[in-house]
Amino acid sequence: MQKITFSNEFFNIKDTLECGQIFRYKPYKDGYLVFTVDKCAYVYQTATDTVIECENYDADYFWQYFDLDRDYQAIFNSAISQNIDILTLSATLGKGVRILNQDREEMLFSFIVSQNNNIPRIKRIIDRLSVALGEKKTFDGKEYYSFPTAEKMAKMDVEFYKSIGLGYRAEYIRRLAVAIAGGLNIKDFCGLTTKQLNVKLIELYGVGRKVADCVSLFGFHRGDAFPVDTWTEKVYKENFKGELSDREKIADWFVEKFGENAGFYQQYLFYYKRSLEKKK
DNA sequence: CTCCAGGGCCAGC
């Protein structure tokens, strides 16, 4: 087992996991188990550090996964320097948030599940999907299931997907699995500009602008993607006093305003706005 | 009971 120790000032594991970018993690011992594709890590904090424990051969993977090469002090500073009250507040409270480098395919499937859905239910559906079609693995003596491969998913019919609670999204998921199993390689999109990437993602059945932006941000690590959902739309209207009503235009407006760091700011804002609502 | 959730598709203008 490998242990990675990293200052917790800009790496708070609770904030990073609960800010809405990942659906596969659960409390474990003094921290959390974090699942990605077929891998698992145990992550917890000490007074000064965040510690990642994983298999030796996964150490590089999780270093990248938790985005440990990026300077989050600089991102935090740039957010503060915008001099916008709501952004200063949410960045200060969420300064330990990091944007994970998650698996592109898993993000695509996961954020299709997310549409017009709530986070607790999204997590449950993805968990049922993994238990049903994933591979049983063990970590630290504990069983878990990998995220299923598209090949395996492509063999299932729409009734199966409805049975795990996907509702009308069942056909979106099935058709994406068939497309990937049939040769569509999402990794081929890596070299595209964010705008080109958006176009390619939106061509997929069941993927609109919001899901494409989430996949761009969380799967392709594009800082110039600003997903607009009900929460960030509220931020726009209530805190930025915006007049636009089309979410695509709101997204464009934020990217125009914040540039390469827009996605990071979006995550601070989303996490803050949603956590406020949960406290009510 | 109604309203809502990290929305997208499709038909009709």
Next chain:
DNA sequence: GCTGGCCATGGA
């Protein structure tokens, strides 16, 4: 190009 109805499910 834009708008509105509709789409399942379950938590609040």
